[in-house]
Amino acid sequence: MNYNNENLPIAVIGAGPIGLSSAVNLLDAGLTPIIFESGDCAGSNLASWGHVRMFSPWSYNMDPKAVSLLKKQGWDEPELSAFPTGSELLECYVLPLASHEKVAPHLHLNTRVVNVSRQYHDILRNEMRERAPFVVRVSNPEGDRDILVQAVIDASGTYQTPNWLGAHGIPAIGELTASQSITYGVPDILGSCNKQYAGKSVLVIGGGHSAFNALQDLVKLSDQTDGMRVLWGIRGSSVDNIVRSPKNDELQERRSLEVHIQKLLDEGKIEVFTNIAIEKINCENDKLIVKSHSSQLPPVDKIIAATGFRPNLQLLSELRTSIDPATQSPVNLGPLIDPNLHSCGSVPEHGAAELSHPETGLYVVGIKSYGRAPTFLLKTGYKQVKSVTSKLANQVIDDDPVANRSFSCDDVALNRSCSA
Ligand SMILES: Cc1cc2nc3c(=O)[nH]c(=O)nc-3n(C[C@H](O)[C@H](O)[C@H](O)COP(=O)(O)OP(=O)(O)OC[C@H]3O[C@@H](n4cnc5c(N)ncnc54)[C@H](O)[C@@H]3O)c2cc1C
Incomplete structure (x- = not known):
């Protein structure tokens, strides 16, 4: 040849x-x-x-x-x-x-x-x-x-090719069945995806800036619509390790997002669940029940997987x-x-x-x-x-x-x- x-x-x-x-x-x-x-x-x-x-x-x-x-x-x-x-x-x-x-x-x-x-x-x-x-x-x-x-x-x-919600790196049991109620990545909560989230209980999983963006937008939407609940599940034992930039951080966009999330946490607008390692997601009566090794989270309508x-x-x-x-x-x-x-x-x-x-x-x-x-x-x-x-x-x-x-x-x- x-x-x-x-x-x-x-x-x-x-x-x-x-x-x-x-x-x-x-x-x-x-x-x-x-x-x-x-x-x-x-x-x-x-x-x-x-x-x-x-x-x-x-x-x-x-x-x-x-x-x-x-x-x-x-x-x-x-x-x-x-x-x-x-x-x-x-x-x-x-x-x-x-x-x-x-x-x-x-x-x-x-x-x-x-x-x-x-x-x-x-x-x-x-x-x-x-x-x-x-x-x-x-x-x-x-x-x-x-x-x-x-x-x-x-x-x-x-x-x-987003990561799964499952803590073992593979889909949680029930994750694929629940996929219609799960969004991977960063949905446009205040724009094109508004109707999916307005008035709903929404759980955000993840500890990075994508999760911060989703949480910030969900709280904004909950200020405009009745009956919303914003829940946040993280792997670690405290949000302090996540919302952590020093006060003089030169990255103003990152810092202001973190300051804003801290403010929303202080105001009680976000319910935080720590030590979450998702093993199972059950669909019961149109709600999703997330089971972690240490706990079971409250039923939610939607999950946003900001898991990378x-x-x-x-x-x-x-x-x-x-x-x-x-x-x-x-x-x-x-x-x-x-x-x-x-x-x-x-x-x-x-x-x-x-x-x-x-x-x-x-x-x-x-x-x-x-x-x-x-x-x-x-x-x-x-x-x-x-x-x-x-x-x-x-x-x-x-x-x-x-x-x-x-x-x-x-x-x-x-x-x-x-x-x-
Ligand atoms: C929410 C978010 C915020 C970010 N913010 C920042 C930031 O502030 N600063 C920063 O530097 N970086 C940021 N990043 C990280 C990174 O810079 C971006 O993801 C950037 O888009 C990566 O560029 P890329 O060209 O490598 O990949 P992409 O932008 O993802 O482009 C890949 C392209 O390949 C195409 N494609 C995929 N598979 C195939 C295939 N099989 N055949 C043909 N085409 C295919 C896709 O359609 C896409 O157009 C951010 C990422 C995310 C998700």
Whole structure:
């Protein structure tokens, strides 16, 4: 078999902020991306949490290379110190980038990648493996197709694979049966999902900022509607360990959310249940009864699972990946981001070396690269992409921060804050 891969494009899976950044960086390096996006627009995961205000400012949320590309076509740069919502990030940055004349021709919407392999090589076969092109199996309304590419950048995110409520990491008994009354992620409680929650008893599970956002909105809704009850279940023994930022926290968005949650707790607007490890969810008389090892919670109408996300590794299961057994990130990145090891969540910069797999030419970037660790920031993702694309282009970039291995106090502070 003769292989000549150089003229093949590089697949980018996902047109979120990091996938689009990958495409821009590839184009800048003279390489050709082919971007597959399962949604009907770029950034479709962002649209799901569009109502949430981000705690990192615009200056952290955009790729410098993409910004300079956009500026060339007369784009209005947002105020860099302001904090966008997910929708603002989508409308003011992601969509203009996706429709840019240099990017748009490479973007395939409504096209889901269902598998990736290597041509004529299952996972077992060694012979000339590294020279075989990748086969990307895509599915779109016209059917399934196999597309050959020279390398793969997987930036497909984690938002579509949320964690279960079950404390063992698998669904609680009864969780699947109760799924119609459970929302995973951060529903738009004051907007499009308003009717689902008005007048209801709602239990929020989770101890991160997604839970704070849901609780804040539920209390606001309960101020406007009669008969609501807002319950909060956490794993730990006290909320003090969760609503914990120092008073002089420079991250004003995070701090003000935490101060607000503390105020709502002090006012008794949220009922807190600690030491919750969900084992069972029963449906009785149209109510959900959550059973934890230590207690049974009051019956509720709805549950919001703000329990984080996990990567879809099935997509890459025919490739030789090396995955950290705990975080499910690339194995070399795992120790740098493992929340069991880093309580403060500080994450040093990293790049192609940490993101690589035994399968040459495969990189997982963006929030998916963090696996189950909750500390990912867009700013980190843009640096990952810069390193990965320069590796693919075989370039050495003098000012590559990954090579310098330095990281700023700002990065550490922001990483500490990220538990969306
Ligand atoms: C509520 C919330 C708040 C956050 N706040 C911040 C913040 O303040 N600051 C910060 O830096 N980070 C924040 N994050 C974390 C992170 O930056 C975002 O999740 C960001 O969207 C990650 O970008 P991404 O491009 O890696 O993934 P995504 O934005 O999730 O993009 C992945 C894309 O891939 C597509 N896709 C998925 N599977 C496939 C497939 N099989 N084939 C083709 N396409 C596919 C999806 O449709 C999606 O468009 C937040 C996250 C959440 C959930």
